[in-house]
Amino acid sequence: MTDHYTIHPRVGEAEGVDFDVGPADDDGAVALAPDTKPSGDAPAIPLRAPAELDKHTRVELLKEERKIAAKYHGGPMWGYVAATWGGYAIWLALFPLTMLDLVPMWIAFPLATFIATAGYIPAHEAMHDNIARPGSKHRWVNEWVGKVATIPIVFPFSLARLMHLQHHYHCNDPVKDPDYPDEAPGFWAAWYKTWYNRQPGVDGTINTYKRVVAEMGTPEAAKALKDTIMVQLLYMAVLFTMAWTGYAIEAALVWWLPRHIALSYVRFYLSWVPHHPREGRTSRYEQTKVFKSKIGHFLSMCMETHAVHHLYPGIPNHRTKAAYYELKPILEKRGVDCSAL
Amino acid sequence: MRRFVVKRMLTIMQVALKKLFAIMPFLFGIGFIAPLIAQVMALWGWEAPFGMERIVFGLVIGAAWGLYATIRGRWI
Numbered sequence: 001m002t003d004h005y006t007i008h009p010r011v012g013e014a015e016g017v018d019f020d021v022g023p024a025d026d027d028g029a030v031a032l033a034p035d036t037k038p039s040g041d042a043p044a045i046p047l048r049a050p051a052e053l054d055k056h057t058r059v060e061l062l063k064e065e066r067k068i069a070a071k072y073h074g075g076p077m078w079g080y081v082a083a084t085w086g087g088y089a090i091w092l093a094l095f096p097l098t099m100l101d102l103v104p105m106w107i108a109f110p111l112a113t114f115i116a117t118a119g120y121i122p123a124h125e126a127m128h129d130n131i132a133r134p135g136s137k138h139r140w141v142n143e144w145v146g147k148v149a150t151i152p153i154v155f156p157f158s159l160a161r162l163m164h165l166q167h168h169y170h171c172n173d174p175v176k177d178p179d180y181p182d183e184a185p186g187f188w189a190a191w192y193k194t195w196y197n198r199q200p201g202v203d204g205t206i207n208t209y210k211r212v213v214a215e216m217g218t219p220e221a222a223k224a225l226k227d228t229i230m231v232q233l234l235y236m237a238v239l240f241t242m243a244w245t246g247y248a249i250e251a252a253l254v255w256w257l258p259r260h261i262a263l264s265y266v267r268f269y270l271s272w273v274p275h276h277p278r279e280g281r282t283s284r285y286e287q288t289k290v291f292k293s294k295i296g297h298f299l300s301m302c303m304e305t306h307a308v309h310h311l312y313p314g315i316p317n318h319r320t321k322a323a324y325y326e327l328k329p330i331l332e333k334r335g336v337d338c339s340a341l
Numbered sequence: 342m343r344r345f346v347v348k349r350m351l352t353i354m355q356v357a358l359k360k361l362f363a364i365m366p367f368l369f370g371i372g373f374i375a376p377l378i379a380q381v382m383a384l385w386g387w388e389a390p391f392g393m394e395r396i397v398f399g400l401v402i403g404a405a406w407g408l409y410a411t412i413r414g415r416w417i
Contacts, residue, residue: 199414243377244376249384
């Protein structure tokens with residue numbers, strides 16, 4: 001079943017750039033390099049012509065788009081590393097500090113919730129190799145940022161990365177996009193879904209992940225499944241031990257509840273808001289929407305400009321807004337609704 | 342022979358883990374929810390009904406809730 005799923009990002013080396021260039025333009029008819037072939041499952045004759053723009057215009061726009069995108073790749077990433085490891089150290093310290101009554105729960109609980117939630121952002125950067133690329137000297141930093149940042153939410157980095165990349169490769173595909181179960185008709189339904197999808201017997205996020213991993217059948221997928229079992233058992237062991245030794249409230253407010261809040265928040269802002277409505281929106285410029293967040297760019301985890309991330313996953317999260325404003329005229333020409341920002 | 346034994350052990354472990362995860366909500370009910378209920382009651386100075394110990398009350402609620410979640414596949 002492996003060939004059912006994409007394994008590697010679409011790096012645009014053939015097109016003169018060394019970063020992930022996101023999904024193919026519309027039906028694969030437009031490529032900057034003449035030798036770039038459409039993927040195996042693309043139709044031989046494009047089924048749907050992109051509205052109004054001829055091929056020459058689209059090629060020119062894509063060239064311009066990539067020129068702008070190249071400017072926003074890279075830059076210092078140490079902030080993500082410091083925030084992850086510092087945040088993790090604080091979160092870990094909250095266990096003994098609350099157990100010894102040195103830090104009150106009204107401080108520990110919101111702090112743990114913030115760390116668990118915000119930790120997903122550096123982990124997300126690591127999933128796209130944005131902290132250090134494969135083969136680089138500091139590659140281990142990338143891996144350990146991802147591994148550490150996902151501990152509070154009990155979501156092993158190996159599984160998180162694998163599923164997130166499948167989300168990119170098959171965005172909004174009801175079967176192949178592992179995040180598709182997050183789809184909901186409205187705001188409250190979406191929040192409810194974030195909780196509902198975590199229920200043990202529901203065919204939601206976790207069971208979809210298990211299915212996708214089993215279908216992939218790669219060594220990476222097997223490892224991700226093994227890691228998930230280990231991490232979940234360790235999490236339960238810690239919770240049970242703390243609870244039966246008199247620290248159930250500390251365990252609940254430093255790990256259990258922050259984890260649930262973080263998972264819901266992340267799924268809502270990273271998955272539902274920027275992708276809703278998902279149905280049929282699988283092409284390059286349709287996969288995400290630009291939106292204005294009522295709680296601001298930072299608190300919505302910079303997801304207002306998630307469209308830029310899907311086009312160029314190598315642009316760090318904190319630079320997507322600036323990149324968006326420069327790309328905006330091109331995106332508008334490509335039919336992206338940029339009226340919100 | 343050794344390869345066969347290792348493979349057999351892995352299969353047994355896989356089955357055991359599957360069974361363990363299948364009843365995880367029940368285990369969570371008695372392993373975490375029960376003491377959590379008892380400790381929250383103690384914190385707020387609540388007594389358990391029918392002269393029960395708080396932890397016994399917690400176990401009754403936690404086990405029943407966990408069992409419900411195991412059977413139904415959701416907590417609520």
